[in-house]
Amino acid sequence: MAVKMDKAALAAFLAREFPQVGADYVIEDVSDMAVRVRLIVQDKHLRPGGTVSGPSIFALADIGTYLAVLAMIGPEALAVTTNISMDFMRKPAGGADLIGETRLLKLGRRLAVGDSLIYSEGLADPVARASMTYAIPPER
Amino acid sequence: MAVKMDKAALAAFLAREFPQVGADYVIEDVSDMAVRVRLIVQDKHLRPGGTVSGPSIFALADIGTYLAVLAMIGPEALAVTTNISMDFMRKPAGGADLIGETRLLKLGRRLAVGDSLIYSEGLADPVARASMTYAIPPER
């Protein structure tokens, strides 16, 4: 399938639609059914002990899957998250950005399923794994 | 089992250990293997369109399970989330608080499993469901 929104288009969408948090993310790569997104880790993302908070890891996986869906179907679609499962496997480094690698395993008319690995920059093994389902509205 | 930390003890723990976000939550009830926690929804928890963000719902389920575990085993234990699954079923109202009802289904020596229903105050049906596993450190 052809990508309908490239890096620049997704970044503009993110800045416009998510003014509160859009600046925390950098879209590093967009390809067929896949995106790579960086979370610029700041104090607000940290938990005591200097690790990145669970909600911040969740948000990165969620936004990665959302952007991967948008990249393929375009910005008019208001896909919503219906299900998520995550495994937290290692402690991220507090001073390092997180990198989310998302690929879509399914992009149907009604449901999309994405799979994400979350890395703490500088560590070889992923710190978390996420699967997300998005419902795609019928009026599309 | 006897509850080791009551509402006041959990609230003090939350304020001390999570200074950035502790004030967003009110611990409303603590009983054997169960807690009820309120998220005081503020602008920072909202998404465009006036609904509560996914990461805020996630965080409420996570903190509810964490507090339910601490209530039973005490504050010395540094339990960590290892797995979560969530279903997002309805859109929360933007102007209403969220209420998380968590009960522990298992509290073993090494793993605890909690189950949460998240309500948007004023709606009868839950907006989300979450299951979480916490690993309990062996040095306990």
Next chain:
Amino acid sequence: MAVKMDKAALAAFLAREFPQVGADYVIEDVSDMAVRVRLIVQDKHLRPGGTVSGPSIFALADIGTYLAVLAMIGPEALAVTTNISMDFMRKPAGGADLIGETRLLKLGRRLAVGDSLIYSEGLADPVARASMTYAIPPER
């Protein structure tokens, strides 16, 4: 909502549509958005060591959610499982039946979400917990 299929109607459906396995299950109770189903545990459901196999527990949760959906929307709908998450918390007794208590947390036009607790008869605490999402076909 009114129940569209009662115990007898669901049992007849099960026997007709699942001739290979239908006789393994007894539908014990059907009410608004909820069913209770018994798995008659036999040798084929056991694992070495005398415990009930994971796939047998999975199948009970799956069939419970399926029957709960059918009870509410009727037999014409060919709902399909799209997502499942399960926690296996305790070892079932090999010589005891399993009881699955399923309630529907959501029954939308397109998606249904069910929540099941699985009990080993005679044990107070559940042996497993399951959440399932079913997609409901649009031609309904």
Next chain:
Amino acid sequence: MAVKMDKAALAAFLAREFPQVGADYVIEDVSDMAVRVRLIVQDKHLRPGGTVSGPSIFALADIGTYLAVLAMIGPEALAVTTNISMDFMRKPAGGADLIGETRLLKLGRRLAVGDSLIYSEGLADPVARASMTYAIPPER
């Protein structure tokens, strides 16, 4: 890490420990932190309509993760499944075998996390995705 059990050792283990179902599976490949397992689809694995049943897909993901753990830590360990999440994305062909590709994302002292893609032979896209957590007993 070095693989402690190769294809032949795993196959012998499967035949010995799972006499009821071991012959349904062929271990096709074992490598560092990964296995590929085939389910020889037979009548007993089918659902009406000629598709492979959900419990059969579940069982393939479960056995793949179990074998991947055993391959790395050896047969003495009685690892048990504690959590699973699965997405069912496409309908498998009834007349084709299923292939499970499992890799371990984490192999800790206490928990292992595996990720599986399940293919229906002859189809390019996966029919299902699974994540599983195994608890590894301390007496290891």
